[in-house]
Amino acid sequence: MLFRILKNSFLKRPKAIFLIFLSIVMGSAVATAFLGIAGEISHKMALELRSYGANILIEPSAAEGGGFLRDEDLPKIKTVFWKYNITGFTPYLFGIAEFSAGGRKERGVVSGTWFTKQLEIPGEDVSILGIKGIAPWWEVQGRWPEDADEAMIGAALAKRLHIAPGGEVTAHVRVGMQKFRIVGVVTTGGYEEEQLFAPLVTVQSLLQQQGKVSRVQVSALTVPMDDFGKKDPATMTKEEYEKWYCTAYVTSVAKNVEEVMAGSRAKPIWQIASAEGALLKKLNSVMLLLTILALGASATAVSTSLMASMAERSPEIALMKAVGADRFQISAIFIGETLIISLAGGVVGYLLGNQLAEIISRTVFNSTIASPLWLFPTAIISALVVSIAGSITPLRRALLIEPVTVLKG
Amino acid sequence: MNRRRWLLHIILRALAHRRGRTILLLAVLAMASSLATALGIVSSSMEKRVAEEVRKYGANLIVLPALARLDVGSGGLNFGVVSEPAYLLQRQVESALEQSGLKAERSFHLTGALHYKDADLMVEGVNFSDIRRLFPWWQLKGNWPTASGEIVVGNDLATQMKLKPGDTMELVGKAQKMRLRVSGTVSSGGEEDGLLFLALPELQQAIGLEGQISLVRLMVTAGGDSLKKSASALQLLLPAAKVSEVRQTARTSEGLLAKVKLLMLMVTAVVLISAGSSVAGTMSTTVLERSKEIGLMKAVGGTRWEVMLIFCGEAAMLGIVGGVAGYIFGVVVAQFITKTVFSASAEFIPWFVFVSLGVSLFLALLGSIGPMISVFKLDPVRSLRGE
Numbered sequence: 001m002l003f004r005i006l007k008n009s010f011l012k013r014p015k016a017i018f019l020i021f022l023s024i025v026m027g028s029a030v031a032t033a034f035l036g037i038a039g040e041i042s043h044k045m046a047l048e049l050r051s052y053g054a055n056i057l058i059e060p061s062a063a064e065g066g067g068f069l070r071d072e073d074l075p076k077i078k079t080v081f082w083k084y085n086i087t088g089f090t091p092y093l094f095g096i097a098e099f100s101a102g103g104r105k106e107r108g109v110v111s112g113t114w115f116t117k118q119l120e121i122p123g124e125d126v127s128i129l130g131i132k133g134i135a136p137w138w139e140v141q142g143r144w145p146e147d148a149d150e151a152m153i154g155a156a157l158a159k160r161l162h163i164a165p166g167g168e169v170t171a172h173v174r175v176g177m178q179k180f181r182i183v184g185v186v187t188t189g190g191y192e193e194e195q196l197f198a199p200l201v202t203v204q205s206l207l208q209q210q211g212k213v214s215r216v217q218v219s220a221l222t223v224p225m226d227d228f229g230k231k232d233p234a235t236m237t238k239e240e241y242e243k244w245y246c247t248a249y250v251t252s253v254a255k256n257v258e259e260v261m262a263g264s265r266a267k268p269i270w271q272i273a274s275a276e277g278a279l280l281k282k283l284n285s286v287m288l289l290l291t292i293l294a295l296g297a298s299a300t301a302v303s304t305s306l307m308a309s310m311a312e313r314s315p316e317i318a319l320m321k322a323v324g325a326d327r328f329q330i331s332a333i334f335i336g337e338t339l340i341i342s343l344a345g346g347v348v349g350y351l352l353g354n355q356l357a358e359i360i361s362r363t364v365f366n367s368t369i370a371s372p373l374w375l376f377p378t379a380i381i382s383a384l385v386v387s388i389a390g391s392i393t394p395l396r397r398a399l400l401i402e403p404v405t406v407l408k409g
Numbered sequence: 410m411n412r413r414r415w416l417l418h419i420i421l422r423a424l425a426h427r428r429g430r431t432i433l434l435l436a437v438l439a440m441a442s443s444l445a446t447a448l449g450i451v452s453s454s455m456e457k458r459v460a461e462e463v464r465k466y467g468a469n470l471i472v473l474p475a476l477a478r479l480d481v482g483s484g485g486l487n488f489g490v491v492s493e494p495a496y497l498l499q500r501q502v503e504s505a506l507e508q509s510g511l512k513a514e515r516s517f518h519l520t521g522a523l524h525y526k527d528a529d530l531m532v533e534g535v536n537f538s539d540i541r542r543l544f545p546w547w548q549l550k551g552n553w554p555t556a557s558g559e560i561v562v563g564n565d566l567a568t569q570m571k572l573k574p575g576d577t578m579e580l581v582g583k584a585q586k587m588r589l590r591v592s593g594t595v596s597s598g599g600e601e602d603g604l605l606f607l608a609l610p611e612l613q614q615a616i617g618l619e620g621q622i623s624l625v626r627l628m629v630t631a632g633g634d635s636l637k638k639s640a641s642a643l644q645l646l647l648p649a650a651k652v653s654e655v656r657q658t659a660r661t662s663e664g665l666l667a668k669v670k671l672l673m674l675m676v677t678a679v680v681l682i683s684a685g686s687s688v689a690g691t692m693s694t695t696v697l698e699r700s701k702e703i704g705l706m707k708a709v710g711g712t713r714w715e716v717m718l719i720f721c722g723e724a725a726m727l728g729i730v731g732g733v734a735g736y737i738f739g740v741v742v743a744q745f746i747t748k749t750v751f752s753a754s755a756e757f758i759p760w761f762v763f764v765s766l767g768v769s770l771f772l773a774l775l776g777s778i779g780p781m782i783s784v785f786k787l788d789p790v791r792s793l794r795g796e
Binding site: 015016019020022023026027029030033034048049051052053056057135136137138139187188189190267268269270271272273274275278279282283285286289290293294297298300301302304305307308309311312356359360363364365 | 429430433434436437440441444447448451455458459462463465466467471544545546547548596597598599602653654655656657658659660661664665668669671672675676679680682683684686687688690691693694695697698742746749750751780783
């Protein structure tokens with residue numbers, strides 16, 4: 001009996017049912033999309049902000065600048081406690097060289113570095129490291145070096161040497177010389193424009209400093225500095241120190257990598273690190289407030305549309321009462337109806353919302369999004385709760401009316 | 410009673426008679442239009458606020474003498490100076506900046522060497538009040554210099570020379586000897602850690618380079634491609650200098666701003682479309698249930714046009730009231746969001762009242778015209794019978 005009533009109530013009023021269905025689908029799609037994105041957006045934004053460049057610098061600890069770091073320590077950076085927060089790093093070895101090309105001579109800096117390097121560490125995922133990852137703002141005319149004798153030259157230096165991609169430059173240093181094929185010219189607006197960039201191994205053998213590195217730039221995801229993070233670790237108690245060490249402050253990540261690089265000290269590059277924290281905090285709180293706003297709005301929209309449709313059905317309820325249905329039977333019919341629509345609407349809305357989240361993440365961040373497992377039950381349950389909440393008030397009011405007054409019109 | 414007043418009378422009575430339904434519809438319309446207003450205001454002020462935030466990453470243009478090379482020792486590398494120093498005239502740069510009409514924060518720098526004990530120290534002459542604005546990331550221990558003869562020392566240099574705030578040191582320049590007091594130490598993780606900072610005029614005097622500077626950092630307030638344009642405009646006015654864009658901050662900020670804008674746009678679109686369709690649906694539900702009324706109107710001789718007029722009048726009335734209420738509520742919400750997040754008040758954008766009204770009217774009319782057309786197809790007799 002109940003089933004037949006429900007079936008007919010759906011089939012006889014397709015338009016009204018469709019409108020409620022639509023509103024539930026839309027509401028749960030927005031809720032799904034927002035909850036799905038909100039969880040990931042701070043991570044995505046943090047990754048986005050990493051394109052401002054490295055935020056930690058590792059240098060030899062010897063204050064006079066004479067020391068070197070060892071390149072066999074480099075893979076250890078990807079094995080530290082905060083390894084998943086380290087999105088990339090690049091070693092550099094610098095030397096002063098006399099460059100000559102086509103009869104012109106210029107003094108400048110030769111830097112050995114990684115451009116794109118695949119680093120395989122046993123027990124860890126393969127990671128791609130190098131300048132290309134941590135300095136996306138470099139504008140390269142030509143291409144990035146691939147072979148050992150290929151190099152990339154800074155725009156200012158290239159201009160003075162009158163050299164373009166395809167040319168050759170010879171670098172003379174005190175202990176030897178090396179011919180480089182120039183494959184790219186780089187413009188940054190910074191001091192990089194005065195340097196010649198070549199693969200690390202080549203420069204190490206040119207300068208006869210095998211296995212040595214002058215400094216390492218590390219790009220790490222960090223949390224904004226707060227008052228606790230600004231405290232000097234030297235004055236902390238043991239518990240405080242532990243808490244500090246296990247929070248991804250830029251200082252504690254720096255401390256972490258410093259420990260694995262022999263003879264090093266790591267310092268935050270505050271220009272990047274301090275602005276990043278503040279910006280991230282603000283973007284996150286905007287998204288949080290917008291999520292609350294969107295959830296609130298969709299909940300209101302859904303429950304009001306149910307309220308509207310339920311309120312118009314008091315004659316129906318009165319009729320049912322008149323033919324002898326008790327309150328529970330009437331409630332069962334209407335609540336059952338609502339449950340079925342909102343269940344269907346919740347599922348469709350969830351699927352739609354997932355697509356929306358995917359589209360947003362793809363267009364804005366060029367990456368896919370993994371929707372968390374808890375999202376599906378949450379979307380369905382919230383669709384049910386919101387629609388029942390919307391229909392209960394008008395239903396209760398309808399149940400209280402005298403059938404006669406309503407039936408009379 | 411003339412026709413227009415009669416129409417108004419019907420509409421008002423219809424709205425007043427079903428008070429519950431009117432209030433419900435007003436509430437949802439106001440909600441949708443306040444959502445449009447709030448999201449619109451937040452998105453449009455968001456761009457400005459984020460642009461302000463990314464300024465904390467520092468200068469986006471630098472001006473240096475055409476002959477000079479950027480210091481290769483940047484970022485804690487101690488190569489010394491590879492090239493011959495070159496200078497710009499401070500006066501020239503100032504007048505060029507004035508002529509170009511650029512809206513820019515500026516900071517003048519002069520680098521030179523001063524002798525201390527038995528070593529040469531790299532000293533940078535700066536204007537400390539400019540530094541505080543353009544280099545907000547400096548981690549200063551001690552105080553900013555307030556009187557002349559006070560300096561700030563880079564952290565690494567301070568450790569090396571065993572200097573701390575309050576110490577005095579004697580520095581010898583080409584032109585004169587100075588006694589200076591260390592007022593603070595700075596750590597930035599960049600080249601600043603190995604430098605000593607002195608007020609610009611004092612350094613100019615000490616090394617005999619009055620009115621000369623070696624580098625200007627500019628933070629130009631601009632969006633889109635106009636940064637490149639301002640760079641080339643400034644370049645034309647300063648033939649002796651090289652103006653270049655600091656890609657690390659300039660390009661990255663442009664990219665970030667574009668992303669934030671796109672994100673806000675998509676979020677706004679998603680919320681508006683879904684809330685809008687839901688609201689239009691609610692509106693339709695209420696009209697659908699009134700097919701009996703429509704049938705009666707037609708039966709007593711109302712043309713389609715007249716019936717439409719009555720229902721659209723009702724919808725428009727609801728839409729206008731809802732839109733105005735929505736605008737007021739939306740402005741409050743937007744104000745709340747920008748206050749809590751950016752601790753600044755949102756801009757007051759009066760034309761958003763039209764956006765709000767537009768959204769509310771559009772939804773109300775859309776929600777009532779759609780179902781009415783389907784009701785019209787019915788025979789009045791059948792709709793009167795309630796089928």
